[in-house]
Amino acid sequence: MDNGAEAREYRTEELARAAGITVRTLRFYRERKLLPPPRREGRIAWYDSRHLARLRTITALLERGHTLTGIADLASTFESGRDVGELLGLGEDSAPATWTEETPVRLTPEDLADYFAGEVTPENFAAALELGYLATDGEEIVHVSRRLLDVSAALVREGVPLAAVLKAGREVRKHTTAMAEIFTDMVRTHMSGAATDDALGDATDDATEDPAASLERLRPLAKSVVEAELSMALDRIMRAEKDA
Template sequence: MSKKPPPAPPSPAGSVEPASNVPRAEYTVDELARVTDTTVRNVRAYQDRGLLAPPEKRGRVGVYDDSHVSRLKLINHLLTRGYTLANIQDLIMAVDEGHDLRSILGLETAIGGRWSRERPKKYSLVELLRMFGGNASPGVLSKAVDLGLLERDGLSFVSSNPTALAAGATMAKEGIPLADLLDAVSIARPHFNAVAKALVDLVVHQLDRYDADALPPPADVPVLVDAIWRLRPLANVLVESEMNRALEEASGDYLGDRTAAIMEKKLGHPADSPSTQRAKTKKSKARK
């Protein structure tokens, strides 16, 4: 499917579009349902009720974008908080009539849109076995599903992040046991969730200038939307930079410890590893 940005679909909520230089992802109805954790039936029903803008038509195929993703996330969020579809429909009607709620809904795409531009990809069991060199046992696949790395789709599996899946397959082929790799993901995920929460707080900090129970003035919305779209990729850069720093430090510690052990065993010459030296430096500073 072409990556050329489609013209904006008519929106019943008058959502403010993202900055023009931000690429827009595209989805089929099945992909849209999958990335928003809903069903195709619900997507159709929301369109029929006027809660969701219709897709752009390209021949017989309907093409959705991130404005639909953020709207569905908003609907799901309101439903989990106890609002009915009738309540949400009243909300959308109020927006159409020009009430102040338009301001907060104008930010939905900037804040609630997907951060990843990857398109979900379906794999057969044979394809997964080929990718992972025959190491994709039923237990491993079940754990990957539990972690949300794969989703069952009949006899096939769907990955919402094919690039990460390919990276895991390469690591498995290099000899890293899949079970250990999934354990590492499970251990690291709460820490990533905490980092993500901190960075999202930074990005949407632009809203903190307003009272918690007040909406931004409509005139401020375009500036806020533009600022949030510019901050989002910078948050990703910060995460990558810090992850690279941590990986370099961890691998350096391991190499230093291994080298020190070799020197002590083979040469009879004890030596402090980089990690030991850093620990001593911290203790020394603490005493001062």
């Protein structure tokens, strides 16, 4: 058998010992479908590093107060989630996306539990997958935006339930998509020929710049408009709250 960590396989007793649990506990987890099926070679069950990682995750989640039923539901949701390539619209041979400004964050399930203590339920996990905040990559979870992850965690720490954060995120998504479409339509309508960028102090001689390139070049202007309008909207609301 290959001695490399990546290819290491374990018999039942070896896996239990590596995970720090009993063989009976391992078999119980397998019966509860908390583990993917092992590879069979005759009557021998062979497990690999993915099974060991799953067992360590189960232990970590139990220590954080999750029930076995909740972990089983979470594992089922995790395994049925979209992978990173599907989320970004990339094929297996596609290069990583360069058109996004967001930084993905790789997390283990226990990392996610630490970010949102007590809030990582199967329902919230499924909602985050459906919204596109989370994707899967093998045994890892990927949050598609460091900024959104940090903001969501900060709101939960302030006492806002994660379910409410995700519900708000779904509503914000609708409005930001509409704003992006407004900006895109404006660029397509008024920048079909020469592309000058006086506002950014950067002119280009390329008279056939495609819409995608124009959008990428003018992205900072769109972001500034949205940030300023949101800031002023919050000003109006806070003023009204003080005057109430």
